[in-house]
Amino acid sequence: MQRTTFSDQHCSVARTLDIIGEWWTLMILRDIFYGVHRFEALLTQLGISRKVLTQRLQRLTDEKILRKVAYQQNPPRYEYRLTARGIDIMPVLLSIMRWGDRWLSEDKQVPVEFVHTECGEVVVPKVVCGHCEGELSIRNLVPRPGLGSAEEEIKSMREASSNPELFKLS
Amino acid sequence: MQRTTFSDQHCSVARTLDIIGEWWTLMILRDIFYGVHRFEALLTQLGISRKVLTQRLQRLTDEKILRKVAYQQNPPRYEYRLTARGIDIMPVLLSIMRWGDRWLSEDKQVPVEFVHTECGEVVVPKVVCGHCEGELSIRNLVPRPGLGSAEEEIKSMREASSNPELFKLS
DNA sequence: AGACTATAGTCTCTTTAAGAGACTTACTAT
DNA sequence: ATAGTAAGTCTCTTAAAGAGACTATAGTCT
Secondary structure, eight states, X not given: OOOOOXXXXXXXXXXXXXXXXXXXXXXXXXXXXHTOOSHHHHHHHHTOOHHHHHHHHHHHHHTTSEEEEEEETTTTEEEEEEOHHHHXXXXXXXXXXXXXXXXXXXXXXXXXXXXXXXXXXXXOEEEEETTTOOBOOTTSEEEEEOTTOOHHHHHHHHHHHTOGGGXXXX | XXXXXXXGGOOHHHHHHHHHOSTTHHHHHHHHHHTOOSHHHHHHHHTOOHHHHHHHHHHHHHTTSEEEEEEETTXXXXXXXXXXXXXXXXXXXXXXXXXXXXXXXXXXXXXXXXXXXXXXXXXXEEEEETTTOOBOOTTSEEEEEOTTOOHHHHHHHHHHHTOGGGGOOO
């Protein structure tokens, strides 16, 4: 694959995808959120190869998304747990799950649901504005160049936000 | 790479990642959200290879996330626009961006921000419960096997939800 | 007319990551 | 002594990504 990195683009999406956008990484995190914490268990649950699982767990540990916790000595055995950074990836997984539930469920055989203990309901995650709690959609969001923006980006954004035609549905 | 598919796992996360989890795919969608709609523009913005860009756009079009719209005849030229399915991927991108903003921004040089036109503020996306609007965190979410669940999943979930130790922070 | 430019690809060749699965290490249990 | 277990490591093969030359179709410039 000889894969390039996205990070030279100094954008939060690019830098985040550099870490969690690799093949298998979000699947591994999903299983850890579900309670699967050990190497062999992840291996059989996911059907991933040992080599790649080792690499991904190493990377996630390096990035402080997971940490290794010894659960026995003699011989030393570790399991992988989420750090605060790792726990904060849950909204990403929830929004991915939400999209799949909405657009890919021809059958209704959902293997896992999350129950929200505050209200007792099965969670249907929703992304809202942190300020006004209003719903976010492409119609009420305008991209705007920030401080670290390049000329080219500014130009295409100006085009986009002044041309509602671009966001017409099919 | 000889990549396996995740979809045999009939889970919304797996099936969604099969489509949008490929290398470059979310970066392409990000740029299209920003207003970059044409082949050559995406090519130069992203620094992707022509072959892979062609493949990804084809896949996204097949999956009805993008659609090709002719913007001129003679010679026929197309641009790529979001469908309803595609627009609904925005929450995924927003939550990815949010994670990066929170955990990876040593400098504050954000190249792009979204302004919420309802309240006029720069958006800080938040994922909440669709029922009670309450915030979702690992502490108030309990995974539960759904109808399409396998035995092994049920077991590890029961372990996880009965063991608060597993979610301790580092 | 001929040369040049623009857009959206296709094609070939090389490099590298993923997959499969055998092997390793260090202990425990029978 | 033999088998089992957990967490890897190693080797070999295969397929996907990268680089970049080439193609097709039309318009524009001189």
